[in-house]
Amino acid sequence: MRKVAEEIIKAKFCIALTGAGISTESGIPDFRSKDGLWSRYDINEYGYLHSFLKNPAKVWKMLAEMAELFEKVKPNPAHYALAELEKLGLLKAVITQNIDGLHQEAGNKKVIEFHGSFNTLTCLNCGKKYSKEKIDLKNLPPRCSCNGILKPDIVFFGEPIPTKALNEALELANKSDLILVIGTSCAVYPAAALPIIVKRKGGKIIEINREESELSYLADYKLLGKAGEILPKVVEEVKKLMKNRLQKIQ
Numbered sequence: 001m002r003k004v005a006e007e008i009i010k011a012k013f014c015i016a017l018t019g020a021g022i023s024t025e026s027g028i029p030d031f032r033s034k035d036g037l038w039s040r041y042d043i044n045e046y047g048y049l050h051s052f053l054k055n056p057a058k059v060w061k062m063l064a065e066m067a068e069l070f071e072k073v074k075p076n077p078a079h080y081a082l083a084e085l086e087k088l089g090l091l092k093a094v095i096t097q098n099i100d101g102l103h104q105e106a107g108n109k110k111v112i113e114f115h116g117s118f119n120t121l122t123c124l125n126c127g128k129k130y131s132k133e134k135i136d137l138k139n140l141p142p143r144c145s146c147n148g149i150l151k152p153d154i155v156f157f158g159e160p161i162p163t164k165a166l167n168e169a170l171e172l173a174n175k176s177d178l179i180l181v182i183g184t185s186c187a188v189y190p191a192a193a194l195p196i197i198v199k200r201k202g203g204k205i206i207e208i209n210r211e212e213s214e215l216s217y218l219a220d221y222k223l224l225g226k227a228g229e230i231l232p233k234v235v236e237e238v239k240k241l242m243k244n245r246l247q248k249i250q
């Protein structure tokens with residue numbers, strides 16, 4: 001913990017990459033887990049862009065359930081710890097594979113959403129944007145004033161990562177000398193490439209996961225356990241070190 005805190009303070013450009021594992025403690029089951037969405041909804045019928053386009057009313061039933069869950073959940077101590085690191089000037093950005101918006105709710109300003117966001121929706125017919133709050137989930141599928149069907153701005157399977165998010169993430173990874181990898185097994189590209197980019201440029205990887213992952217062999221530090229317990233302790237350690245240094249200078 002102490003060493004990890006030292007690395008965070010020492011780093012010139014630290015970023016974080018987060019995945020489903022950081023939000024499970026907020027009550028959002030990993031989509032792929034046994035309680036997750038894909039255990040109840042067939043991924044082929046609900047998860048792909050072509051499934052949505054073919055039968056939007058059907059897929060919207062699942063999306064409405066998702067929206068309702070996102071409405072209920074709150075950020076957990078792991079999200080708040082990352083927001084605090086950003087406030088301390090020690091974390092430059094969070095790149096997330098999550099679509100729940102919890103990093104922003106916790107207070108992080110610089111968040112790159114790799115898989116889009118549920119906070120906005122776009123009309124498939126005219127392209128008009130709507131915010132989630134304005135949507136009536138009682139009549140599915142929700143429609144635009146032009147009668148076109150609304151699609152949440154999340155990335156379905158078969159859809160590319162939004163170009164802007166991808167470019168920003170690659171740019172950030174190229175600048176970074178330290179990446180915190182939290183709650184993601186790094187099995188899916190291109191997100192999985194980000195820690196490798198940092199490492200190849202001589203930077204370091206700190207992994208915080210429940211268990212070892214495909215990334216573990218590359219990680220310089222591994223903290224295994226719950227992110228909501230580990231990250232606040234890391235931040236405490238960071239603040240202690242910063243205070244000590246300040247006292248020494250004075």
Ligand SMILES: [Zn+2]
Binds near residue numbers: 146
């Ligand atoms: Zn429209």
